[in-house]
Amino acid sequence: xxxxxxxxxxxxxxxxxxxxxxxxxxxxxxxxxxxxxxxxxxxxxxxxxxxxxxxxxxxxxxxxxxxxxxxxxxxxxxxxxxxxxxxxxxxxxxxxxxxxxxxxxxxxxxxxxxxxxxxxxxxxxxxxxxxxxxxxxxxxxxxxxxxxxxxxxxxxxxxxxxxxxxxxxxxxxxxxxxxxxxxxxxxxxxxxxxxxxxxxxxxxxxxxxxxxxxxxxxxxxxxxxxxxxxxxxxxxxxxxxxxxxxxxxxxxxxxxxxxxxxxxxxxxxxxxxxxxxxxxxxxxxxxxxxxxxxxxxxxxxxxxxxxxxxxxxxxxxxxxxxxxxxxxxx
Amino acid sequence: xxxxxxxxxxxxxxxxxxxxxxxxxxxxxxxxxxxxxxxxxxxxxxxxxxxxxxxxxxxxxxxxxxxxxxxxxxxxxxxxxxxxxxxxxxxxxxxxxxxxxxxxxxxxxxxxxxxxxxxxxxxxxxxxxxxxxxxxxxxxxxxxxxxxxxxxxxxxxxxxxxxxxxxxxxxxxxxxx
Numbered sequence: 001x002x003x004x005x006x007x008x009x010x011x012x013x014x015x016x017x018x019x020x021x022x023x024x025x026x027x028x029x030x031x032x033x034x035x036x037x038x039x040x041x042x043x044x045x046x047x048x049x050x051x052x053x054x055x056x057x058x059x060x061x062x063x064x065x066x067x068x069x070x071x072x073x074x075x076x077x078x079x080x081x082x083x084x085x086x087x088x089x090x091x092x093x094x095x096x097x098x099x100x101x102x103x104x105x106x107x108x109x110x111x112x113x114x115x116x117x118x119x120x121x122x123x124x125x126x127x128x129x130x131x132x133x134x135x136x137x138x139x140x141x142x143x144x145x146x147x148x149x150x151x152x153x154x155x156x157x158x159x160x161x162x163x164x165x166x167x168x169x170x171x172x173x174x175x176x177x178x179x180x181x182x183x184x185x186x187x188x189x190x191x192x193x194x195x196x197x198x199x200x201x202x203x204x205x206x207x208x209x210x211x212x213x214x215x216x217x218x219x220x221x222x223x224x225x226x227x228x229x230x231x232x233x234x235x236x237x238x239x240x241x242x243x244x245x246x247x248x249x250x251x252x253x254x255x256x257x258x259x260x261x262x263x264x265x266x267x268x269x270x271x272x273x274x275x276x277x278x279x280x281x282x283x284x285x286x287x288x289x290x291x292x293x294x295x296x297x298x299x300x301x302x303x304x305x306x307x308x309x310x311x312x313x314x315x316x317x318x319x320x321x322x323x324x325x326x327x328x329x330x
Numbered sequence: 331x332x333x334x335x336x337x338x339x340x341x342x343x344x345x346x347x348x349x350x351x352x353x354x355x356x357x358x359x360x361x362x363x364x365x366x367x368x369x370x371x372x373x374x375x376x377x378x379x380x381x382x383x384x385x386x387x388x389x390x391x392x393x394x395x396x397x398x399x400x401x402x403x404x405x406x407x408x409x410x411x412x413x414x415x416x417x418x419x420x421x422x423x424x425x426x427x428x429x430x431x432x433x434x435x436x437x438x439x440x441x442x443x444x445x446x447x448x449x450x451x452x453x454x455x456x457x458x459x460x461x462x463x464x465x466x467x468x469x470x471x472x473x474x475x476x477x478x479x480x481x482x483x484x485x486x487x488x489x490x491x492x493x494x495x496x497x498x499x500x501x502x503x504x505x506x507x
Contacts, residue, residue, distance in 0.1 A: 014490075018460040021440045022352035030351055031365045032372070034343055038336070040369065041376025045331070 104197075196222040196233030199247065203232065203328040207247060207297075210324035211236075215313070216245055224248070224300075231293065235300075244300060245313070247325060252294035257287050274322060276315050286318035288326040295329075297322040331379060339379055342388060343372055350392055356456045357400040359445045367403070371395035393461065393471050397453045404449040439497055446493035451486030454479055 199207065204219050215238065222233030229251040236245040252258045257268030257277045268277040274288040277298075285298025297318045331339065350371060354364035374395045375388065382391060444452055450472075457468045458479075465483075469476045 014455075014459045015462070017440050018356055018456065021437045021444070022356050022460065024437055027355070028361050030348065030368075031362075032347060032351065032368045034340055034347075037343055037369060037372045037376065038340070040373045041331075041339075044373055044377055 196224060196230045196248065199232045199234045199249070199325070200328070203249070203325050204234070206324040206328035207234070207236075207321055210317075210321040211245070212313070212317070215239055219247070222246060222248065245321075246296075246298060246300050247321070248294075248296040249325065249329065250294050250296070251292055252289070253292075254289035254294075255287075256294060257285075257296075258294065271315065272319055274319055276319065284315050284318060286315060286322045288319065288322035290326050291329070293326060293329055295322045295326040297325065331376070335379060339376060342375075342385075346389065346392065347372070350396065353393065353456060353461065354396050354400070356444065356460055357396060357449070357453055358403070359441055363403070367396055367399045370399045390467070390471055393457065394473070397457075397472060400453065401449050439494070442497060443490055443493035446496070447486050447489045451482050451489055454482040455486045455490065458483060 198204075198221060199219055207219065216236035217238075219234035219236055222235045224233065224246070231249040231251060233249060234247045236247070238244050250258070255268070255270075255275060257275050268275050268287065270276075271286070274286060277285045277287060277296075279285070283299040285296050288295045288297075347368065351364050351368045354367040354371070355361055358364055358367060371392045375382075375392055378391065382388060444455075447455065453472065454468060457463045457471055458465075463471065465476045465479050469479045472479065474482075
């Protein structure tokens with residue numbers, strides 16, 4: 001035995017020794033039978049247990065595992081890997097649910113599909129929806145007016161009863177939807193169809209600070225259509241009956257004065273650092289612009305029911321509120 | 331596996347079972363464990379029968395399974411070597427081996443010496459000197475490089491030599507410097 005690759009003088013003797021060792025006549029008879037191999041092979045193919053132990057258990061020393069035990073141990077070895085895979089899949093599933101919810105702020109579950117569905121209808125369908133909400137057969141702009149007239153009938157009493165509590169919640173104003181949401185006869189207004197996320201806490205705080213104390217209730221969800229590109233919005237119920245203040249933050253070019261598609265740029269004049277728009281119903285709206293954002297503060301336009309702002313709230317106060325909200329944006 | 335393939339498999343197993351069992355015995359040093367290893371190797375062959383198109387490679391496949399199973403088994407906690415104060419059956423065998431003038435050690439001594447060789451090196455020795463495989467074939471069977479086979483052969487021979495010397499026997503091939 002010299003080297004591993006060189007001619008080995010010990011090769012024949014080592015081979016002879018190994019052969020002699022392997023050909024031990026005192027070796028016990030083999031317990032490996034063709035039947036046991038075939039049975040184990042078939043069981044392995046079908047995934048079933050290996051069946052009876054092929055090797056005589058009595059011939060094995062205590063504590064020595066047989067083939068079945070070895071197979072079982074291999075299964076145990078694979079089990080942690082399978083558990084890890086299942087755990088990873090579960091984590092991925094949870095992350096796929098939690099991350100979108102946390103990114104959307106947790107309070108609004110509006111999806112792009114909802115936005116598209118809400119923004120889809122045009123002015124023609126606005127009238128239909130308003131007519132349906134009002135229970136009248138009117139269509140077109142007249143339908144919208146009819147809906148505006150009929151809206152307080154259901155909610156006016158509660159708003160009046162609210163009184164000093166800032167006319168209750170803004171939802172009680174039953175703002176008619178201008179999104180063309182099919183609010184079927186007898187059904188509730190399409191509140192859930194709003195695509196205006198709520199204002200951020202800093203924006204709400206800035207808005208509250210800019211408005212006269214006690215004149216408006218807390219910001220509530222704005223249930224308007226999505227003709228513009230909405231970023232956030234809020235509706236504040238006023239002290240007076242059927243008065244409200246709508247705050248709409250959207251993406252628009254400076255001076256666009258866009259609130260809805262059918263009133264974009266109507267009667268909008270520069271005022272201070274922003275613009276002041278007055279719609280056909282005389283409802284003023286202050287606009288402020290920065291960084292591609294438009295903040296519109298005012299009453300609901302005629303197309304949306306024509307709810308006026310609180311009497312006594314000047315255009316300057318509206319502009320200040322718009323500027324405050326704009327300043328609180330990121 | 332269809333009946334025809336199963337018949338071919340049965341014929342192969344019947345023909346090679348004893349030879350593989352002996353190889354397994356040399357690899358592990360215990361007949362009962364050799365039975366287990368043989369069974370494992372043939373069951374693996376059963377599962378891979380359709381994938382092995384070259385029937386001449388069947389022996390190599392089974393040998394590879396045997397070596398893998400042997401090394402795997404040797405790594406299990408209950409298979410690990412234990413340090414003992416007194417070597418089992420040392421004096422009688424050493425004396426008996428010393429009586430063999432030709433220097434060929436007897437089976438029991440060779441078995442004890444082989445048990446002192448690490449499993450990987452033992453596999454190299456068995457494949458090369460019992461199965462008669464060259465370096466390249468051994469490397470292919472063990473799925474390692476030829477250089478690794480050479481180094482493992484050298485270390486295995488040294489370990490075997492040391493084990494035999496420790497048992498008082500003359501290593502095959504004569505005394506080494």
